[in-house]
Amino acid sequence: MSVSRRPAVWVLLSVSLLPTAAGLAAALWYGLDSAALARVLATPGVGRSIATSVWTGSLATLIALVLAHLIVAMAASGQWRGRLNALMVPLLAMPHLAIGIGLALVLAPSGLLMRLVSPWATGYALPPDWLIVNDPAGLSLIAGLVLKETCFLVMALGVALAQVPSSQLTLQTATLGYGPLKGWFVAVAPALQRQIRLPLAAVFVFGITNVEMAIPLGPGLPPTFSVLLWRWFTDPDPLINAQAYAGTLVLLGVCGVALLLAAVSARVGRVMWTLFARSGRRRTAEKPLRRVLGTAVAAGWLLGALAIVAIGFRALSGPWRFPDLVPDRLSLGTLEELAMSLTGVGGTTLALALATALAGLAFVVPAAEHCRQSATARQRIGACLFLPLLLPQMTFLFGVQVFLIRLAIDGSFIAVLWSHLIFTLPYLWGILASARAAIEPRYEQVAVTLGVSKLSAWCRITAPLLARSGLTALALAVSVSVALFLPTLFAGAGRFATAATEAAAAAGSGNLRLASGYAVLLAVLPLAAFAVALSGGQVLFRNRRGVPR
Amino acid sequence: MSALELQDVELEIDGRALFAPISVRVAPGAVTSIVGDSGSGKSSLLNFLCGILPPAIRASGQVRLGEQDVTRQSPQSRRLGRLFQDPLLFPHLDVAGNVLFGLRARLSRQARRLRVADALASVGLDGMGDRDPATLSGGQQARVALLRVLLSEPRALLLDEPFSALDDDNRARVRELVFSEARKLGLPTLLVTHDAGDVAAAGGDVVELTAAARGGNDA
Numbered sequence: 001m002s003v004s005r006r007p008a009v010w011v012l013l014s015v016s017l018l019p020t021a022a023g024l025a026a027a028l029w030y031g032l033d034s035a036a037l038a039r040v041l042a043t044p045g046v047g048r049s050i051a052t053s054v055w056t057g058s059l060a061t062l063i064a065l066v067l068a069h070l071i072v073a074m075a076a077s078g079q080w081r082g083r084l085n086a087l088m089v090p091l092l093a094m095p096h097l098a099i100g101i102g103l104a105l106v107l108a109p110s111g112l113l114m115r116l117v118s119p120w121a122t123g124y125a126l127p128p129d130w131l132i133v134n135d136p137a138g139l140s141l142i143a144g145l146v147l148k149e150t151c152f153l154v155m156a157l158g159v160a161l162a163q164v165p166s167s168q169l170t171l172q173t174a175t176l177g178y179g180p181l182k183g184w185f186v187a188v189a190p191a192l193q194r195q196i197r198l199p200l201a202a203v204f205v206f207g208i209t210n211v212e213m214a215i216p217l218g219p220g221l222p223p224t225f226s227v228l229l230w231r232w233f234t235d236p237d238p239l240i241n242a243q244a245y246a247g248t249l250v251l252l253g254v255c256g257v258a259l260l261l262a263a264v265s266a267r268v269g270r271v272m273w274t275l276f277a278r279s280g281r282r283r284t285a286e287k288p289l290r291r292v293l294g295t296a297v298a299a300g301w302l303l304g305a306l307a308i309v310a311i312g313f314r315a316l317s318g319p320w321r322f323p324d325l326v327p328d329r330l331s332l333g334t335l336e337e338l339a340m341s342l343t344g345v346g347g348t349t350l351a352l353a354l355a356t357a358l359a360g361l362a363f364v365v366p367a368a369e370h371c372r373q374s375a376t377a378r379q380r381i382g383a384c385l386f387l388p389l390l391l392p393q394m395t396f397l398f399g400v401q402v403f404l405i406r407l408a409i410d411g412s413f414i415a416v417l418w419s420h421l422i423f424t425l426p427y428l429w430g431i432l433a434s435a436r437a438a439i440e441p442r443y444e445q446v447a448v449t450l451g452v453s454k455l456s457a458w459c460r461i462t463a464p465l466l467a468r469s470g471l472t473a474l475a476l477a478v479s480v481s482v483a484l485f486l487p488t489l490f491a492g493a494g495r496f497a498t499a500a501t502e503a504a505a506a507a508g509s510g511n512l513r514l515a516s517g518y519a520v521l522l523a524v525l526p527l528a529a530f531a532v533a534l535s536g537g538q539v540l541f542r543n544r545r546g547v548p549r
Numbered sequence: 550m551s552a553l554e555l556q557d558v559e560l561e562i563d564g565r566a567l568f569a570p571i572s573v574r575v576a577p578g579a580v581t582s583i584v585g586d587s588g589s590g591k592s593s594l595l596n597f598l599c600g601i602l603p604p605a606i607r608a609s610g611q612v613r614l615g616e617q618d619v620t621r622q623s624p625q626s627r628r629l630g631r632l633f634q635d636p637l638l639f640p641h642l643d644v645a646g647n648v649l650f651g652l653r654a655r656l657s658r659q660a661r662r663l664r665v666a667d668a669l670a671s672v673g674l675d676g677m678g679d680r681d682p683a684t685l686s687g688g689q690q691a692r693v694a695l696l697r698v699l700l701s702e703p704r705a706l707l708l709d710e711p712f713s714a715l716d717d718d719n720r721a722r723v724r725e726l727v728f729s730e731a732r733k734l735g736l737p738t739l740l741v742t743h744d745a746g747d748v749a750a751a752g753g754d755v756v757e758l759t760a761a762a763r764g765g766n767d768a
Contacts, residue, residue, distance in 0.1 A: 446631070450701045
């Protein structure tokens with residue numbers, strides 16, 4: 001199918017790629033400044049800063065990838081039967097910032113975990129002087145990233161699973177005498193791996209470049225490179241700002257090299273995998289591995305849940321004495337004060353998220369309509385929409401800000417919405433394009449031959465059949481939009497206050513109590529969106545078995 | 550009702566003709582069978598008659614209902630009732646909702662409901678209006694699909710192997726029901742099939758789709 005004659009497709013692609021390309025161009029234009037570049041490289045500790053970014057991003061991605069494969073393999077062979085979505089969705093919906101702030105409150109020496117075992121087991125009546133959170137090696141940052149990205153990759157693998165005849169393949173390996181896990185890893189996992197290359201690359205780049213988790217959890221002196229850049233961007237001194245512009249290009253280069261190295265190691269990995277598959281060894285005792293992994297998943301989930309509880313406690317309590325597990329009283333004064341500052345920001349955040357989700361739907365649905373018959377076109381468009389997620393956000397977002405200033409809309413609602421669209425469209429497309437294509441095309445033909453116009457047939461037949469996927473897509477878009485920090489900061493020209501910008505600013509200045517207040521918003525809005533969408537999907541067509549899920 | 554006429558109808562994909570040009574006249578109340586191997590373009594022929602041919606297939610020739618040329622009309626204004634191979638009941642509507650979707654008559658809501666309830670009763674689906682179509686048997690679904698088409702007041706009936714998914718028992722019964730309704734309403738009916746039993750039961754003319762002659766079309 002020729003994409004060229006489809007205006008809806010072109011509109012969709014330009015909404016995403018036009019500002020991205022303009023942003024990259026502007027970043028190059030302003031960033032290629034040898035004096036500023038020299039200052040960046042001469043900054044004390046910058047080498048260590050970059051190394052920390054790469055180290056944390058790489059290790060977190062690798063661990064998350066292995067865990068995600070193991071979890072999917074175990075789920076496919078019976079464990080957590082049908083409950084995988086229920087296990088993953090809450091953690092997936094939770095913004096990085098909220099999990100990051102929550103984990104900081106859980107893992108810190110005075111955190112929830114330590115309170116759980118103190119003083120009865122540890123003997124500590126005062127928090128010990130340990131550097132657990134913000135540790136120089138970035139281990140807590142890695143933990144936070146692993147927690148989030150594992151869920152993301154499990155979801156990506158789940159989508160890929162629909163394209164692979166997994167049950168036939170594992171049946172085959174089982175008859176050859178392989179246990180379910182080894183069989184899965186030999187026959188199914190490589191096919192899945194090929195399909196999640198783009199999401200995996202996005203996870204990798206995000207791991208290296210994120211500030212959302214690096215602010216609350218990452219090392220302090222020196223911080224990760226992107227946190228350093230973020231400080232330079234928000235500095236009042238224009239010379240330091242210029243350093244930030246040049247620095248984003250360094251970040252871009254670092255990511256490029258890292259991706260290249262990752263591609264090479266993936267190739268090596270594939271060869272080793274083939275050797276592993278060809279060895280012909282059958283592992284019969286898979287039970288211990290299952291038990292270990294089951295425990296790891298339970299622990300991860302518990303940690304996520306504790307993080308949410310912790311931000312709730314911290315936001316609502318006044319002083320919270322150390323070994324007390326629960327604050328001795330929830331402070332009503334704090335609550336009132338919090339409600340005051342949260343309602344405005346919460347309203348903006350929600351309005352922005354809903355507007356982004358609906359606008360995204362308006363761009364995606366017509367294009368999905370055009371691509372319903374061509375899987376190739378759907379895949380290509382999906383890949384194009386995914387491109388911005390493979391770039392360090394800072395690099396092109398700074399350029400996007402310049403682009404928006406040219407259009408004289410920087411700092412406006414529309415500008416922020418547009419920047420949010422760039423990050424939500426790939427997910428909306430991922431859900432809706434395939435859902436639209438899966439609808440039996442003859443339903444519409446039946447309707448038309450019954451004397452109904454094409455538009456009316458779409459509204460009365462296609463739209464209702466898409467409604468469930470539409471609700472899920474809207475919830476996902478809301479959760480993505482709520483979580484976006486850098487896009488809001490840049491496109492909003494620093495004047496646009498959402499839960500994410502306020503939480504990041506508070507966490508950046510070390511005010512964890514205020515940060516927790518905003519983190520509560522960050523956590524609640526996506527969860528509410530998913531709760532509404534999922535229960536709406538349940539109620540909708542409850543007694544109609546033939547309606548697609 | 551007027552006769553359904555096809556004149557010199559020809560379909561081609563990439564310059565290759567699917568079958569030799571055909572001309573058929575179906576009198577009101579008559580059932581003409583079109584037979585041909587799978588892949589001979591039977592379903593595409595019906596798609597052309599309905600006006601829902603994909604753009605990749607080029608068509609020439611005329612379709613007339615009596616004196617009226619419907620070849621260029623929009624699909625929804627042709628009023629050619631079509632039964633597909635599967636019942637294709639809309640899964641999000643209940644049984645009555647499906648038939649109401651088809652019902653053309655402009656009546657009060659109440660009267661439309663009564664009309665549909667009567668129609669359902671007339672084919673042995675008494676009181677099943679609020680059922681989920683997915684819970685019906687194949688034969689029941691086929692009857693609902695038939696009602697949906699008939700109540701849309703078509704001027705001709707196009708049947709695309711509508712009995713092929715049914716078991717032998719249901720097949721004969723549904724087939725009999727369809728033909729008798731078509732005769733009763735005086736609808737010219739075109740049946741596409743490769744089943745000898747269908748052709749025998751239809752009892753009308755038989756037209757065979759043959760491969761197009763080689764040469765000339767290889768543009």
